[in-house]
Amino acid sequence: MASGAALYATSDGLKRRNFGREDSEIEDIISKTSSLNLADRKMKFSDIWATTNENPESSSSDHIAAGQGNSRYGLFNWSSIIILTAISAFVRLYQISKTNYVVWDEAHFGKFGSHYIQHEYYFDVHPPLGKLLVGLSGYLAGYDGSFAFESGHHFPETLNFQFMRTFNAFFGILCTPIAYQTAVLSGFSKPTVWLITLSVVFEMISLTLAKFILLDSMLLFFTVTTFYCLVKLHKLRLESQSLSKRGLLWLAITGVSIGCVCSVKWVGLFITCVVGLYTIFDLYIKYCEFETNQTSFSTYFKHWIARIFTLILIPFTIYLACFKIHFMVLNKSGSGDGSVSSLLQASFENNSIEGGPRTVRYGSMVTMRSHGLSPNLLHSHPSRYPEGSLQQQVTTYGYKDNNNEFLIEFDLESGNNGEFATYEPLEGENITTRPLLDGDIVRFVHKDTGCLLHSHAIPAAISKSQNEVSCYSSLEASDPKDEWILEIQVQEESPDSFFANESKDEVHPISTNFRLKHRVLGCYLATSGYSYPAWGFGQGEVICKHSFVGADKTTWWNVEDHVNPSLELPEKAYMAPKPKFWKEFIMLNYAMMSSNNALLPDPDRFDKLSSEWWQWPILQIGLRMCSWTSTDVKYFLMGNPVVTWGSTALIGCFVIYTIVLLWLWQRQRIVYHGGILDSVFNQYLIQGLAPFVAWLFNYYPFIAMGRVTYLHHYAPALYFGIFVSGFVIEQALKKLPKLIRLISYAVLYAGIIGMFYYLKDFSFGMEGPSINFQHLKLLETWMV
Structure with missing residues (x-):
């Protein structure tokens, strides 16, 4: 290096001095980086994720730390969870026994619960877990299974229907703390976490469904837990903890959640596909590491075995177990005998x-x-x-x-x-x-x-x-x-x-x-x-x-x-x-x-309860859940317009945002230096892309399928639309001054809560003639 410097000096003394300074800087860089290795980079990647997730334009007090090291943030999180969950419980349990008669699909699922209590075999298009839980709620309520659950019929005094409805409502209530924790784990700022959680609390489709003996709250709960597990697995991957005890535990928990959501309704396969898609992405990363000798074949093989066991065998075992319990409990002849084999019927009592x-x-x-x-x-x-x-x-x-x-x-x-x-x-x-x-x-x-x-x-x-x-x-x-x-x-x-x-x-x-x-x-x-x-x-x-x-x-x-x-x-x-x-x-x-x-719409029959897929995101039509006479308490299934219309518009904005990102990346205007391991890319992946894919997977099948559809089918997709909305809003506001951001969030909070308060009678029940509630019709197509 010295001889090179001397040779350079013979032509230009000034440049000789510059070369010497550059030479010393290079030697300094080499000395500082010579001890670094890939393992150190992997160990510190979570720190990079936490650091890059902070908004450089705002103070650290505006964001939730990814870890739990700061006790002040931990106290804030727990107090927020308690407050928001309490609000969620109040709006879902308030006047839950206002109607003492069978409302909408309680006629189906309450009756199935009765069959379990009386051990009478029945047939239904859904897997057993949700209905087993309905039967369990009746058993815990001291119900003997004798009520026929005919639509519009009043519950007998011996049936504690309020307990059964409350049991179902708790699945809807628990979606709130899990949504909050999912937003925290994804790395959203505190105002956005509150925005997402308030949207879940006051989202009126799932809120109304939670008040009755239905399967929708159970389906949404296990969908929500499955997505939370996905976010947790993503974080563990960034920390290179996938094969640790904690990583394997969360893989197993994810498998349990998948098994449960698929055992409530087959539409649980939609969120399962999202987990499967992420697993393919994850294993592709592991394959690249194996190809570049960053990991051994035995480690790569262990990743495959771990996922096969936890994400395939565990869910399938739970699904099987639900049917095993189903056959064990239903050991008497019943209304569903005609749909099972002669051998199974012959095993029933009183066949x-x-x-x-x-x-x-x-x-x-x-x-x-x-x-x-x-x-x-x-x-x-x-x-x-x-x-x-x-x-x-x-x-x-x-x-x-x-x-x-x-x-x-x-x-x-x-x-x-x-x-x-x-x-x-x-x-x-x-x-x-x-x-x-x-x-x-x-x-x-x-x-x-x-x-x-x-x-x-x-x-x-x-x-x-x-x-x-x-x-x-x-x-x-x-x-x-x-x-x-x-x-x-x-x-x-x-x-x-x-x-x-x-x-x-x-x-x-x-x-x-x-x-x-x-x-x-x-x-x-x-x-x-x-x-x-x-x-x-x-x-x-x-x-x-x-x-x-x-x-x-x-x-x-x-x-x-x-x-x-x-x-x-x-x-x-x-x-x-x-x-x-x-x-x-x-x-x-x-x-x-x-x-x-066989659940196809009848072209010769008008079904005033059904709706088309394109009507859900724009709330063109709602659903009357019960009789509409002046003496009945009336419930109108309808989404919160601020939440639903807002998510619809912001999902469109997200698509445009993604297209622009792809164009900038293709033009090399933005560069992800770490490739698929880049922290900024992973922030976009888990905060925006993952919930968007989950929204698409829970929405598009209802476009493709020919079966009859109803507004409540949009509830799981809408949950993910809320997360996409949170991502777009945070990206749009993050560079604004702090005061303007806080005012913007406050306006959004007020809009969500205010709209719910205005339309609360849809969920809490409308008493008296429907003419008294015509002012709630924001659209002429609403059959209030």
Whole structure:
């Protein structure tokens, strides 16, 4: 270095002196940085995050410290949480028992709680956890489960409905402290934390829903906890603590929260997808570190194992456990028997299965249950298909009635020879009969209408690639397309040795699983898992399907009820095989999926309660939750306009803000020196982008799906819209003078609280004629 300096000095003495100063500065930098390593950088990254998260234009007193080192901030946080939670509790519990009758969907979920208390099996489109909690609230309230929860009916004096509503309200109340802590952990300033939390407190959709026995507060609570866990995992990642004991604990807590939110309603999958997307992002970072030798393969592998166990296995275990408890508690016959397998029904106390004689014979009356995506009973009714053959419809139906009954008749050749099994015998005449055997050719006569189960080369109504199944003609005009070949697949064995010697070639009710092959077309009677529209009463589609795999359960059937007065009953009651949990679990989830798909809007019927997705962010329409007579207390489900309209506008601003950021980054006007580890980028990621993605994931599916929708479906998305709003407002105000910022926040607080106070009767209940509340109509479309 000295010789270089001397050579440079021969040409310019002034530059020689400058070179010497620069040389000494370089040596000083090298000496100061020679001891640094990547581990030190990782250890201090949380400090960088906390530092860069401070607003350089404001004093430190305006911001909440990321850690808990400052006791003054800790005291402020706890006092704020207590105050805001108390306010949240007051507005949600105030006059919660004002209506002593069943309001809106309390008719559904209160009734499901009753079923749990009385142990009666029921069917619903939602997973069990939320309804189990409703049942628990009734049990803790001393409720005996005898009330029918019919809409508009008054609660009996023996039912402590106020306790049940309060139990539900606490899930809504607890969203407040978790929202506050989420905002703190995300690094928002104190005024923004209060803005976000006040918006959650006075957000009127979730506030009103919290006052009744519904699932929405539980769904929102577990959605909120899942997002909080996501923010916590993000912070732990920045601190390189993902595999620490604390990191693994929070991964497990996240898995528990995911399992709970998905076990309340399937829409919990939306926030689960957000966690999954972040996990992919996180593992990509770990992969980059592995590729650049910053971490070992064993450490990278541990990250994968930890996430598979905590974010997949734990949620799935909780989901399974909820169904296990569901089956264990509901051990008596109930309204939902028609939607589950014959084996499960047979295990219920006081079940209604007409097991009848143990061998099914020609001339018997039977009902047949599918093992497929619509595990319901084969059904027909006089209504006809609106297109295709225009013949009588064949469906699957989840309830028991006379239209499920079919008579077993000999094949066409026997009929041509005058041999019938289903005609009433003349006086002194004997009807020939015999057992139904594997490989037999059989016809099925619909008992009520007299037509035969039939198929032909006409496309099915929904599954166009398969053949339509109908009921057609009569025995006198029967043709070969009425014939089916019976193929026995499995004979379930009874645990009672008395039934151990039943013939394997004969059909037995409950225990024999078989397929029915169309003799002419070679296809199999099957269910598609789809449901017919209104013209088919939302019942399951039945098709004739070409299936080359015997294990295809959509083509499997079994006899459930068997009635034949001419046969003797067994000497003792039949003991059915124990139902297999995995099979029942899968079939019930398929049935739930099928029923969800059937929740389509009826174009021929005006539903004054439903609304479209585009109406929610602009609050064009609300929802009347009960009767609207002058003597009733009336509740109108409507969002707080300041919160909802504000979030809608600010989400649009966030999209523009993001586009501008991307343009500036592409033009290299802004540079993230740390790449995806850059503290400024991570601030944008967790404060703005993550809640925006969560809003999108909780909103867009309702745009894409065809099912009927209501305003309350927007509540989870609106929660994340509030966080996006907080981010945009903080970015917009952070460079303004402190006094102007504080005034701006005060105006926003006043707007949120003032608007709620103005519209409070929507949530607290309107007494008297609705004309007295017309001044609350901010839009003409509000049906107040």
